[in-house]
Amino acid sequence: MGEARFFHIAPDGGLEPQSSLEAALGALGAGEYIWLDYIDPTRAQLDALVGPLGINPLSIEDCFDDQQVPKIDLFPNNAFVLVNCYGYGERLLATDELDFFLGKNFLVSVSGRGNTECGFHERLDERVRQDLDTARKGPDFLLHTILDFVVDGKFGAIEALEDDINAAEEAMLADAPAFHLQDLMHLRRALLALRKSLYHEREVLTRICRRDCLFVSEAAIYHFRDIYDHLAKFFELVEMNRDIVTSLTEMYLSLINNQMAQVANRTNHTVRRLTLITTIFMPLTLLAGVGGMSEWSMMTGPANWRTAYPAFLAGMVVIGIISYFLLRRIEARGEDRPE
Numbered sequence: 001m002g003e004a005r006f007f008h009i010a011p012d013g014g015l016e017p018q019s020s021l022e023a024a025l026g027a028l029g030a031g032e033y034i035w036l037d038y039i040d041p042t043r044a045q046l047d048a049l050v051g052p053l054g055i056n057p058l059s060i061e062d063c064f065d066d067q068q069v070p071k072i073d074l075f076p077n078n079a080f081v082l083v084n085c086y087g088y089g090e091r092l093l094a095t096d097e098l099d100f101f102l103g104k105n106f107l108v109s110v111s112g113r114g115n116t117e118c119g120f121h122e123r124l125d126e127r128v129r130q131d132l133d134t135a136r137k138g139p140d141f142l143l144h145t146i147l148d149f150v151v152d153g154k155f156g157a158i159e160a161l162e163d164d165i166n167a168a169e170e171a172m173l174a175d176a177p178a179f180h181l182q183d184l185m186h187l188r189r190a191l192l193a194l195r196k197s198l199y200h201e202r203e204v205l206t207r208i209c210r211r212d213c214l215f216v217s218e219a220a221i222y223h224f225r226d227i228y229d230h231l232a233k234f235f236e237l238v239e240m241n242r243d244i245v246t247s248l249t250e251m252y253l254s255l256i257n258n259q260m261a262q263v264a265n266r267t268n269h270t271v272r273r274l275t276l277i278t279t280i281f282m283p284l285t286l287l288a289g290v291g292g293m294s295e296w297s298m299m300t301g302p303a304n305w306r307t308a309y310p311a312f313l314a315g316m317v318v319i320g321i322i323s324y325f326l327l328r329r330i331e332a333r334g335e336d337r338p339e
Helices: 021-026 043-047 057-063 120-130 139-174 181-209 218-292 295-300 302-336
Strands: 003-009 016-018 033-039 071-074 079-089 092-102 106-111
Touching: 003 021, 021 033, 033 139, 043 057, 057 071, 057 079, 057 092, 071 181, 079 139, 079 181, 092 139, 092 181, 106 139, 120 139, 139 181, 139 218, 181 218, 218 302
Parallel strands: 033 106
Antiparallel strands: 003 016, 003 033, 071 079, 079 092, 092 106
């Protein structure tokens, strides 16, 4: 069973913990509101909100759907807002889904159903208490405080990703054959996940700043516009880093192709030298085969073998030298000829 925390917030008070949902609803007065914070809740815990707060059951289902993207749904009694929280470390992107139900006198937050390694809950209470003067103004201001905290965490993940991208670039340029291309693929997937989240979250903030949500007051709109500006900047950073990863991938393939071309060139030079040697020795091999069958002694007489064979060997040397220079000249003329 997940953890549930209930707070009563008055315009001149602080975060007053309540023992249960019923106690929080009972403490509600004029100008006051309640904050219900659920961490990895059960379906029954959230279904209990349908009657007292008028939460739409479809929004409850969205809280347990892992395939949802950031969005905002508007209902007569409340607004449902879904965003993502990210944490990045050791080349892994941790994700947590955050769901909010915003009403006239309540805010419900649901988290912890994804990867709790984002570090969201450890610092949330501290952030809310730091901005308590702002949170006292209403549930929409408290929602802004929490969303601002979430967006700040995204910047930390982007910075960590940029550090890994720079490290990957240095490793690639230092030793391309030893570099693993899958490292760039991991970075690319993380950037795509961030881009997808930021794109939809910008749309959510656009609707809020456009006053589509009746539960966000005019005074709070200016605070949400600040969050929109941060999301727009982060989206551009992610796009820039995605282009860098694409360029690094192309650079890696180019470096590998260049090294393969160098190996091929060295192989071609070796084959040319072997071909030259083979071509020179082909006629000599023929002559050696004829001479090895004593044909020269037959032609000059057995008694003259001491003169015939040295002359035969000298002729082979002369033929080899002539063949070498002839082939070199033919090769040089071929290299000078335009393509």
